[in-house]
Amino acid sequence: MAAVVIGVAKGGLASAAALAVPFLAIFMNPVQAAALVLPVLLVTDLAAIWLYRRDFSTRNVLILLPAMFAGIAIATVIVPYTPEPALLAFTGAVGLWAVWRQWFGSRPQGLQKAEIVPGLLWGTVAGITTFITHSGAPPTQAYLMPQNLPRLIFAGTMSITFAIANFAKIPSYHALGYFDGLDWPLVGALAAIGLVSTFLGRWMVKTMSDRIYMRVIEALLLVLSVILLAKAGAAIL
Numbered sequence: 001m002a003a004v005v006i007g008v009a010k011g012g013l014a015s016a017a018a019l020a021v022p023f024l025a026i027f028m029n030p031v032q033a034a035a036l037v038l039p040v041l042l043v044t045d046l047a048a049i050w051l052y053r054r055d056f057s058t059r060n061v062l063i064l065l066p067a068m069f070a071g072i073a074i075a076t077v078i079v080p081y082t083p084e085p086a087l088l089a090f091t092g093a094v095g096l097w098a099v100w101r102q103w104f105g106s107r108p109q110g111l112q113k114a115e116i117v118p119g120l121l122w123g124t125v126a127g128i129t130t131f132i133t134h135s136g137a138p139p140t141q142a143y144l145m146p147q148n149l150p151r152l153i154f155a156g157t158m159s160i161t162f163a164i165a166n167f168a169k170i171p172s173y174h175a176l177g178y179f180d181g182l183d184w185p186l187v188g189a190l191a192a193i194g195l196v197s198t199f200l201g202r203w204m205v206k207t208m209s210d211r212i213y214m215r216v217i218e219a220l221l222l223v224l225s226v227i228l229l230a231k232a233g234a235a236i237l
Contacts, residue, residue, distance in 0.1 A: 003040055007194035010044040011051065011201015012155035014137055016220050017041065017162075019227065021133045035178040036187065037134055038169060043191035045163035047198040052156030057149060060157045061164075063119035064126070064140065068165045071127015076172040079132060089232035091129045095138030095225030099218050102145055112147040119143055131169055135228060136162065141221055151213035155205050 002020040009017030024033035122143035130136025140161070144154060173179060205213060 002037065003190040003193035004197045006037065006040055007044050007197020007199075008201035008204065010041075010048040010159060010194070011198045011203070012151075012159065012205030013201050013220060014141065014155060014158040014217060016201075017134065017137070019220070019224055021135065031178060034132070034134060035173065035182055036190070038166065038173060038178075039182075039187045040190045040194045041134065041162075041166045042170075044194040044198045045159070045166055047195055048159035049163050051198070051202050052152070052159045054156075055152040056156035056160045057114065057153055060114045060119065060144065060147075061161050063114055063116055064123040064143070064161050065164055067120040067123025068127035068130070068136070068161070069168055071124040071129075072131045072165065072168055072172065073127075074124070075128045075131035076176070078128075079176065084132070085232040085235040087129065087132050088135075088228045088235070091133070091135050091138055092225040092228030092232065094125065094129075094142055095221050095228070098138055098142035098145060099222045099225065101142070102214075102218055114147060127165065130162065130165060131172070133228075135224065136165070138221060138225060141217065145214070145217075151205060151208065151210045154213075154217075 002024050005023070006017050006020050009019075020037050021033045024036065028036075122139045125139040126136035129139060137158070140158065144157060149157065208216065
């Protein structure tokens with residue numbers, strides 16, 4: 001189930017991929033879940049890069065990626081010392097705020113310019129959260145959704161950005177020992193399932209209208225945020 005969700009997400013339903021680690025964390029250690037998911041993400045990322053090679057916002061990618069690299073570097077240092085519940089709660093709160101702003105805030109019409117300072121801020125937060133639980137979608141979408149990008153450009157920007165960011169995690173994951181003892185035959189099977197599901201996600205995005213696509217993204221983001229907050233609360237209790 002997690003592999004299918006990851007593949008569909010990489011095909012364009014961006015928030016869905018971040019559901020994988022919280023779901024798997026019900027059955028295994030969160031660090032083990034994150035390590036298991038990363039290779040699956042990398043394989044599906046390659047398919048996403050090919051699928052969206054012409055459909056993405058270059059400006060947004062160039063703004064977000066340096067900030068994400070900084071966030072990944074920060075996360076590499078702070079992970080051993082930061083309580084996971086605090087990070088989960090923060091990520092979930094960002095997602096809820098983004099959905100609230102989309103549903104109840106003032107929404108400018110037409111395409112909006114990608115601002116550098118907010119992009120650097122949200123990109124750094126996304127780099128930290130994607131490193132820990134692969135849940136960088138809420139802060140990234142908090143930055144991208146107000147721009148009213150067409151659905152393929154929105155999906156492509158998310159896919160290309162996180163594909164590069166996921167490959168940037170490999171040295172840190174290796175240094176922290178996340179890959180030690182990983183079940184690689186299982187990883188291979190999950191990657192194959194995820195790869196097929198990537199094309200399903202792309203088909204779903206192409207058949208939706210912009211309005212329906214954004215409603216699906218917002219609903220997935222809402223569900224993810226609630227799951228993250230619930231998991232943080234359960235860990236604290």
